[in-house]
Amino acid sequence: MELLIFYPIAALAVVLALFVVFNKSPIGSAVSLIGLMLCLAGVFIGLSAHFVAILQVIIYAGAIMVLFMFVIMLLNLKDDDNVIWKSREGNTLLTVLTGFLVLGILYKIISITLSADSSKPAKIMESFGTTAEVGKSLFTTYVLPFEVASILLLVAMVGALVLAKTKID
Amino acid sequence: MIDSVIDFLAPYTFLIVGAVKAVIIAIGLLSSVPLLVWLERRLMGRFQVRLGPNRVGPFGLGQPFADSLKLLFKESIVQNSADKFLFYLAPAVVVFTAIVTFSLIPFGKPFEIFDQKIGMWVANVNVGILFVFAISSMGIYGIVLAGLSSNNKYSLMGGLRSSAQMISYELTLGLAALGVIMITGSLNLQEIVDAQKTVPNILLQPLAFVLFYIAGVAETNRAPFDLPEAEQELVAGFHTEYSGMKFAMFFMGEYINMITMSALITLLFLGGWHSYIIPVPDLLFIGPLLVFSVKVFILLCILIWLRSTFPRIRYDRLMTFGWKILVPLAMLNLMVTSVFIVIF
Known part of the structure; x- marks a missing residue:
């Protein structure tokens, strides 16, 4: 039952995350990011962390993304095909380092998840979340x-x- | 045959009850919007010493239905320069968030029928009031997206203004509600109402009530805080480019938000379905529901009264008022409340 809710939400989150990166218009990216935040809130609810889910909606989807929208509105950014994003020379080292950092974090998360014993899930307290x-x-x-x-x-x-x-x- | 069907459905009763409640709330809310429009136009007429709509049907009650029919059949115009997807999405977001917010409002005591304990709410969430604020803050996006996608400078200015205004006044709204939450010690709306069995919170938190009401009016974009659609400067603000049913959906959202805000004020400060001076019998669920509805109705009338009394505030004054007067007052109220709670 929980998986029935988790898989669609997780799949939607991944699709929206890809939209954030590949969307050409800044508004589209921002809207996809809002959707992504809401999906994450859904995942938190699935983990019975209701309070954290609400905070996710209020702080990330609400407050922070409104500021993003503000910037887009004030600068009046439009999707422009003439703009080609080029990485500057000096950024290459930074990009590689960030890539390694993300890979390391992902490796750690996956190894923790795989090492856990999934046959005996931990008991959730009544007051959890x-x-x-x-x-x-x-x-x-x-x-x-x-x-x-x-x-x-x-x-x-x-x-x-x-x-x-x-x-x- | 029937027994086996009932046996099969027994574990899913909560799902069926929930679905029925959701449908009732959605239909009830949407059909109360035309009535509220009628009420507003009639009352505005009285306030301005004229008659208001009184030609279609008795007391002009047919007018809102004629208007909604007109809006339904009106041609929907989308200009070429608009971002089509977001242009369609914006009014949907406004109406959706408005209805979802109302689904968290409890409006009566739970009652028992056919051995089923039925609560007078769609969802009883533990973090109820936070959820209301979270979903209503999503409603801002409807207006922001409408302003952005229209590709029109008036719309853009309207969207910008309204988001700035709503963010500023949301702060006051939350801080004022915190006083009540601290007294009750719970975020659950039903428990907040139960705690007001003898004394309504308006007597314990008068300042918070005033602040919450002002911020609530600003939050629903009602006059005198209807800067986003100030017609003298911005044509019609964020919905300049909208026509037909999409235009009507913005209005539906606004009126549903009015009802939700009035209901929220009733729950937080006026004791919800408890009646104080006049005793009201329960009668299954009719008594508490009646008390609650009367309170909400009075608050709605006050909202309309405000609109026809006060002129619109200038935009910079609105921001100064929000940040330099309301927010410090709300913080002061919070501090005084916490000192009192610690001492007593």
Whole structure:
């Protein structure tokens, strides 16, 4: 039953992810990305992590993608066949490094998944994925990563403000 | 034969009940839109000392049906420069998100019939109110996409304005609702209503109520916050290029959102289906449903009253008002509430 829901959503997610990369118009890419985020939220619901699914919709599909749309609207980007994306010379090294990084992460994920014993799935607690549980683990076990991430976001926000301010003055 | 069919269907009862409820809600909502349009036009007429539509049928009740028929048969024009797919997608997104948001609203006590306990809601989600905010934030995309795909500068400006406005006021909406959530200690809309059995939250959180109402009006793009479709400056804003049924769908979305917002305010602040001064008998599900409907109806009338009373706010004032007055007030309310909760 769960697989019946999981496979269509996962397949749709993969197709939409490909659309994001191969779509020529920026609006199309952005819309596909929104769809992809919603599919991921669906996968989270399938894993009975309801709160995380809602956060996925509110933060990624809602807040962040609206900003993407904003940029597209303000710059009035159109799909233009004349624009050919060229990778700059200096980027080659960076591209290769990023490629290796992604490969490494994928390898790790696949090896963890394969090594797990799928015949005895772990028991899911009754309270798993509820708001209270997620909040508790965020403020006890994972309090340091949580605070570090929030400081990182604050720094980014201050940085953006400083950059914009100097331009205006 | 029948027994075996019933036995076969028994484990799927929840699915059947859910489907029936979903159909009832969708049809009920869509058919209440013309009535709401009629109510608005009649009340607006009264407020402006004129008659309003009164020619078609008794009290002009036939007018909304005549209007919807006209819109259904009107030629649908799509200009060549538009992005066809997104142009069709945008109104669908608006209506879809509006209906899905309403499906999370409980509007009465659960009752028992044929040994089945039936709740007066389509979905009772644990994170109910967050889900409402999540889906309604998806509704912004309908307007943004309409503005983008029309390939028209008025539409683009309208879409831009409306998304900026909705993002700004969503913040106030969430912060004001947080006060209520903190008092109740639950995100479940039904539990929030149950906690208001003796005292409605409006007496405990008067500031949050005012903030939530103002932000709610802005969130539904209603006057005096209807900047996205300010006709003096933007022709008709994001739906300038839309005609026929697609144009009507934007209106359907707006009116369904009005109902949802009124229902949400009723649930969060006015005690939902609890009646306080006048005792109302249960009568299966009719009593609570009646109380709830009356509250929502009054709120809808106030929304219409606001529209005919206040002039439209200037755009920069709207943003200043949202960010410099409403958000700090909502944060102040949150701080005071948390101090009170810790002390008592």
